[in-house]
Amino acid sequence: MAEPTLTISDRIQQELDRLTRAERQLAHSILENYPASGLGPLTALAEAANVSTPTVARMVQKLGFKGYPEFQNELREELKAKAKNPIAKHDTWTEGAPSGHVLNRFTDAVINNIRHTLGQIEPETFDRACALIADTAHPLYIVGGRITHTMAEYLFLHAQIIRPRVTHIQSTSNAWPHYLLDVGEGDVFVIFDVRRYENNTLKLAEMAHARGAKIILFTDQWRSPVHSLADICFSSRIVAPSAWDSAAATLLLVESVISSMQDINWADTKDRAERLEEMFDQTRLFRKFT
Amino acid sequence: MAEPTLTISDRIQQELDRLTRAERQLAHSILENYPASGLGPLTALAEAANVSTPTVARMVQKLGFKGYPEFQNELREELKAKAKNPIAKHDTWTEGAPSGHVLNRFTDAVINNIRHTLGQIEPETFDRACALIADTAHPLYIVGGRITHTMAEYLFLHAQIIRPRVTHIQSTSNAWPHYLLDVGEGDVFVIFDVRRYENNTLKLAEMAHARGAKIILFTDQWRSPVHSLADICFSSRIVAPSAWDSAAATLLLVESVISSMQDINWADTKDRAERLEEMFDQTRLFRKFT
DNA sequence: ACGGCGTTGTAATAAATTTGACATTATTCT
DNA sequence: AGAATAATGTCAAATTTATTACAACGCCGT
Structure with a gap:
């Protein structure tokens, strides 16, 4: 967890200009229904975006991931965090206590x-x-x-x-x-x-x-x-x-x-x-x- | 898409009684951080729930899916649908209850x-x-x-x-x-x-x-x-x-x-x-x- | 117009995931 | 208490999925 408050969606949008034609096509497809489409198999994602599978593989590496599975993993983590967030939006409940405090x-x-x-x-x-x-x-x-x-x-x-x-x-x-x-x-x-x-x-x-x-x-x-x-x-x-x-x-x-x-x-x-x-x-x- | 308004989460809860010990364990693990955990590899899910991989495979079949991939597919569809629905209906705690309900x-x-x-x-x-x-x-x-x-x-x-x-x-x-x-x-x-x-x-x-x-x-x-x-x-x-x-x-x-x-x-x-x-x-x- | 370079796709390989067969363990019924 | 049955796990085969190598295409500058 080195990047705390920077979602994959953010990162893609940031990189959007530096991406090539096919990659941009892919990027838009990912953002289209985010994050669902990114959680499917690489092949499906490639097909939906009308690009080849290696294009997908290359892009996730460009985004700094070791491979597609790692990319998916972070997407899932985001999803988990999001599910928890609206309710427990307080990172600490008792002010002045470290977040690890019993309370x-x-x-x-x-x-x-x-x-x-x-x-x-x-x-x-x-x-x-x-x-x-x-x-x-x-x-x-x-x-x-x-x-x-x-x-x-x-x-x-x-x-x-x-x-x-x-x-x-x-x-x-x-x-x-x-x-x-x-x-x-x-x-x-x-x-x-x-x-x-x-x-x-x-x-x-x-x-x-x-x-x-x-x-x-x-x-x-x-x-x-x-x-x-x-x-x-x-x-x-x-x-x-x-x-x-x-x-x-x-x-x-x-x-x-x-x-x-x-x-x-x-x-x-x-x-x-x-x-x-x-x-x-x-x-x-x-x-x-x- | 024969089931319109019946999420996998619902179905699991419905079946809960008919499930066996290990399957129930697994079911709870899936619901734990739904739907993120169900979108990872079968192996990871099994590990998190402390059951064997075939148990996972068997249960998704019991739930009426041809296999784990199909199960994941529907999860993703759900996710898409939820994301599209601009009404974040999670301002209520108990789904399906009007926000004025006692609960x-x-x-x-x-x-x-x-x-x-x-x-x-x-x-x-x-x-x-x-x-x-x-x-x-x-x-x-x-x-x-x-x-x-x-x-x-x-x-x-x-x-x-x-x-x-x-x-x-x-x-x-x-x-x-x-x-x-x-x-x-x-x-x-x-x-x-x-x-x-x-x-x-x-x-x-x-x-x-x-x-x-x-x-x-x-x-x-x-x-x-x-x-x-x-x-x-x-x-x-x-x-x-x-x-x-x-x-x-x-x-x-x-x-x-x-x-x-x-x-x-x-x-x-x-x-x-x-x-x-x-x-x-x-x-x-x-x-x-x- | 042609050579070079970066981009993209095809196909083969490697890795992983899922599924099925079987043995073991727990549970139920007599 | 013991046999029958169901449930669960282990392991291996099969399938799917991701990755890599390489070839083809298009783009740009000269």
């Missing part, structure tokens, strides 16, 4: 995770999931594992305000079988399971499934075995520059679900939230807002 | 929050906080409130692996005063308090402060009253297009702290993590990785 490295990874995660979600599926979760006609069960129970609880704490009949189950607790006694056809389960996938969670999902419950699964890119039982499955990217994974993308999804639920059940929510406020005031749990 | 609105807000939050943090302060949290010479207490205890617990679950003498206190539980009995000079408190700020949390912070403990506070942009007692204070932006706030930026900070702690205590962590793995294996809590 910057981690933030990059998280933003990337978010981008990939969102890219894989079909809005219809998401809306369907929210509708299920918000549907007060059926009880809602929220299930988390050893680490993920924090996400489960986060969802639970909000869902609890928005709608009635919500239960939080920890699959690592040994009390979970009791909860399943009452589960019936059409009940909704939101299950969190990221690697390392937990046996209890799978068992729980199997039992819920057997009783006719709908399952909405939040997992990672490799997908928990629960996914074969799930009606809807969201997989978040969780890779991070760390020995542990990042739950940030998952949290984003959860918060979006909460927001969407709230919109669906607004009439109810408003009422419930107000009653909750009152109760908080009475318990003096919170200070009055400044 | 897009929420994601925008979260990314913005992250930007603002990170922009306010001085790397030195962050490093100082991590050093304190990682310092095994003093016990570490982690405190959360009604909602924030999920963040607190997330930190706790990881800190627990990385170092000894970590305690999680819920300020909303009535057991917290007991924990404070043993607190002494130099003990470290990580406290989470976002609006609505909780009385219990403030009381707890006051007592800890009185006993000479160091306080690291995670709060929001308006800053909890605890901040006057805190040695270090991180304020995250938490605004979201929702009746509730977003914890995503806070989580990002927490995860960065975890990552940094781990680097500081690496020697210990490795050992502790290994012992933990053993115990997990013995309890059969998790399934063996597929």
Whole structure:
């Protein structure tokens, strides 16, 4: 990476005058639909430009590449960079920190995770999931594992305000079988399971499934075995520059679900939230807002 | 060109269920930086995905292509089409969703929050906080409130692996005063308090402060009253297009702290993590990785 | 108009990539 | 637990692709 901010396209345009007739013809053909045409085989490019193959080979060498494959390689790198760029246009997030600082490295990874995660979600599926979760006609069960129970609880704490009949189950607790006694056809389960996938969670999902419950699964890119039982499955990217994974993308999804639920059940929510406020005031749990 | 509006990326995601382990691995690798990686030689793609070359060949056939070259050809066609389309439709996060969809609105807000939050943090302060949290010479207490205890617990679950003498206190539980009995000079408190700020949390912070403990506070942009007692204070932006706030930026900070702690205590962590793995294996809590 | 030089194309060679056959390993079902 | 089946990898053959050598063409100056 010796040339940082000089694309191949730039370089070609710069050289345009110094090029010969056939080469210019070729150059225009490359720029015509850049960079796609340059990523095909040399022969195809030559044909499209109506020049011979050696002309192509010679020109890429003139541009300073060892050969056509190297030329293509840089084109692909450009493409990668471009794909990342519009989102992560900050080379550093925290000013004054070297780009290698944990904060910057981690933030990059998280933003990337978010981008990939969102890219894989079909809005219809998401809306369907929210509708299920918000549907007060059926009880809602929220299930988390050893680490993920924090996400489960986060969802639970909000869902609890928005709608009635919500239960939080920890699959690592040994009390979970009791909860399943009452589960019936059409009940909704939101299950969190990221690697390392937990046996209890799978068992729980199997039992819920057997009783006719709908399952909405939040997992990672490799997908928990629960996914074969799930009606809807969201997989978040969780890779991070760390020995542990990042739950940030998952949290984003959860918060979006909460927001969407709230919109669906607004009439109810408003009422419930107000009653909750009152109760908080009475318990003096919170200070009055400044 | 029989498939009009169905990109290869779409098709791969659609088929994801029908694919086998190695193929899924490969699929993710292709989607990782799409479409650049798919435009290189088959060998390179296989290597990047850690699968054998025939696996790649087989999968592209499974996707309905005669061979790898034809697959690449369609990728290039897609690229051309995208380049021609002047509407850069990538101002949305989830393709196919209107920009007003919850997912897009929420994601925008979260990314913005992250930007603002990170922009306010001085790397030195962050490093100082991590050093304190990682310092095994003093016990570490982690405190959360009604909602924030999920963040607190997330930190706790990881800190627990990385170092000894970590305690999680819920300020909303009535057991917290007991924990404070043993607190002494130099003990470290990580406290989470976002609006609505909780009385219990403030009381707890006051007592800890009185006993000479160091306080690291995670709060929001308006800053909890605890901040006057805190040695270090991180304020995250938490605004979201929702009746509730977003914890995503806070989580990002927490995860960065975890990552940094781990680097500081690496020697210990490795050992502790290994012992933990053993115990997990013995309890059969998790399934063996597929 | 002719010789020289730079440019371009043809064809053969060399290198690489892709594909297919087979052995090995993992997984599923009984 | 073991047999059957599917999945995956290794290796070699075949095809495609890039490169090189060389011949032909056109252009320009004298």
